[in-house]
Amino acid sequence: MKVGGSLKILTLLAVVVPQLSLVTGNSTVVVTQENVNGFIDSNELVLLSFYAEWCRFSKILEPIFEKAAAQIHQKFPEPGRVILGKVNCDREEILADQFGIIKYPTIKIVRNGLVGNQEYRGQRSLEAFVQFVEKELSDPIKEFHTIDELKSADVGHGMVIGYFISKDHVEYDTYRRVASLMRNDCRFLVGFGDLTKDLRLPGKNTLIFRGDPSIPNPKNAYSEYQGNMTSFTNLTAWVDKKCVPLVREITFDNAEELSEEGLPFVLLFYNKNDLDPIQQFKKAIHSQLENETRVNFLTAEGKLFKHPLYHMGKSLDDLPVIAIDSFIHMYLFPRFEDIHQPGVLKKFIDDLFNGSLHFNFHLALEDDEKSESTIDPVQLPPVVHESKFKELMPSKHRYTLINRTRDEL
Numbered sequence: 001m002k003v004g005g006s007l008k009i010l011t012l013l014a015v016v017v018p019q020l021s022l023v024t025g026n027s028t029v030v031v032t033q034e035n036v037n038g039f040i041d042s043n044e045l046v047l048l049s050f051y052a053e054w055c056r057f058s059k060i061l062e063p064i065f066e067k068a069a070a071q072i073h074q075k076f077p078e079p080g081r082v083i084l085g086k087v088n089c090d091r092e093e094i095l096a097d098q099f100g101i102i103k104y105p106t107i108k109i110v111r112n113g114l115v116g117n118q119e120y121r122g123q124r125s126l127e128a129f130v131q132f133v134e135k136e137l138s139d140p141i142k143e144f145h146t147i148d149e150l151k152s153a154d155v156g157h158g159m160v161i162g163y164f165i166s167k168d169h170v171e172y173d174t175y176r177r178v179a180s181l182m183r184n185d186c187r188f189l190v191g192f193g194d195l196t197k198d199l200r201l202p203g204k205n206t207l208i209f210r211g212d213p214s215i216p217n218p219k220n221a222y223s224e225y226q227g228n229m230t231s232f233t234n235l236t237a238w239v240d241k242k243c244v245p246l247v248r249e250i251t252f253d254n255a256e257e258l259s260e261e262g263l264p265f266v267l268l269f270y271n272k273n274d275l276d277p278i279q280q281f282k283k284a285i286h287s288q289l290e291n292e293t294r295v296n297f298l299t300a301e302g303k304l305f306k307h308p309l310y311h312m313g314k315s316l317d318d319l320p321v322i323a324i325d326s327f328i329h330m331y332l333f334p335r336f337e338d339i340h341q342p343g344v345l346k347k348f349i350d351d352l353f354n355g356s357l358h359f360n361f362h363l364a365l366e367d368d369e370k371s372e373s374t375i376d377p378v379q380l381p382p383v384v385h386e387s388k389f390k391e392l393m394p395s396k397h398r399y400t401l402i403n404r405t406r407d408e409l
Contacts (some may be wrong), residue, residue, distance in 0.1 A: 060124075142187075162190040164192050175207065251304070259389065269319055284345060298398060
C-alpha cells in the first residue's frame with residue numbers, strides 16, 4: 001500500500017508500559033490508551049476491533065469476534081503469539097484518532113509491534129477469523145533445497161532471497177519478522193548452509209531482490225541489501241521500497257483498500273486477451289513518473305470493470321483506455337498512444353490537481369450549449385463523468401461511516 005511514497009506502516013507514540021498479562025480468559029482483551037503499547041509490543045500478531053456501542057454493525061460483529069478470540073486462544077495458547085482486542089471508540093477517542101478510524105467496526109492488524117494501514121477486510125465469520133490468524137502465523141518464507149529450485153522460483157511482482165549461514169542466526173530472525181509483516185507484498189525465499197556458501201561472502205549472510213521481469217527497468221531487476229541486517233526498521237523500509245509495485249492491479253477484492261489510501265486512480269483499462277498495453281503503461285510510468293506520489297497507478301481488466309467503461313461511453317472494443325477517477329469525477333485521457341510522449345501523461349495528472357480538467361470540462365459544456373452544431377449530443381465523446389470507483393469504497397451496508405467527505409480535485 002502506497003502512502004505518499006513513504007513506508008506503509010505507522011508507529012504509535014512511544015510509551016513505556018509495564019509488561020502485561022495478555023491472557024484474559026477465553027475472550028477479547030479490552031484495549032485502552034494506557035495499555036495498547038504493552039499489548040502491541042508483546043505479541044507477534046494483534047487484531048484490534050474498533051467499535052461503537054451504538055453501531056449496529058459493531059453489535060453484529062461482537063459475538064463473532066468473541067468466539068474467534070476464544071478459539072484462537074485455544075489454538076495458540078503460548079504467550080506472545082496472538083491476541084484479539086477491542087477498543088470502545090466512544091471512550092478512547094484519542095486512540096481511535098491515532099489509528100485513523102473513519103468507520104465502525106474497523107479491524108486493524110498489528111504485526112511485530114507495527115500497525116499496518118492494511119485492515120482486515122475478510123469475511124466476518126468465526127471460520128474466516130481463525131483461518132486468517134493461522135495464515136498470518138504461518139512461516140512466510142519458503143526454503144529452497146537445490147539451486148535448480150532457486151532458479152525456477154516464480155518471481156511474481158518481486159521476490160527477496162536470503163542466503164544464510166544457519167536458521168539460528170540472529171539476522172535470520174529479523175528477516176523472518178520483516179517477511180511476516182510484508183507477506184502480502186512480496187515473495188520470500190531462503191537457503192541455508194553449504195547450499196548457499198557460493199552465493200554469499202564467507203561468514204556473511206546476504207539478501208538480494210529480484211524484480212518483476214515484465215518491467216523493463218534494469219535498475220529494479222536485481223539489487224542487494226547493503227544495510228544493517230539486524231535492523232528491523234531499515235530492512236522493512238528496503239523491502240517496502242523494492243516490493244510494493246508502482247503499478248498495481250485493481251480487483252473487487254482490493255478496491256476498498258486502494259480507495260482508502262485517498263489517492264486518485266490513474267487507470268489503464270485493458271483487454272485480458274491483449275496484455276501488451278500493460279507493459280507499455282508500466283514502461284511509461286517507470287520511465288516518466290517514477291517519483292509521482294499524488295496518484296495510484298492501476299491496471300483494470302476491462303471485462304471486470306465494464307460498468308465504469310460503459311459509464312464513460314466506452315466498450316471493450318475501445319480498449320486500451322486510460323482515465324483518472326478522482327472519487328468525484330472520471331476524466332478520459334484523450335489517446336492511449338500519447339503515453340509514449342514524455343510529459344503528456346504528467347500534464348494530464350497535473351491538470352487534475354490544478355483544476356484544469358474540471359474547468360475545461362465546464363468550458364466545453366458552455367461552448368457546446370452555445371454552438372449551433374447539428375451533431376446529436378449522444379454521439380459526442382464523453383470527457384468527464386461522475387466517479388464510479390467511489391462506489392467501491394467502504395459500503396454503508398457494511399460499516400457505519402463517520403467521515404464520508406472528500407475534497408474535490
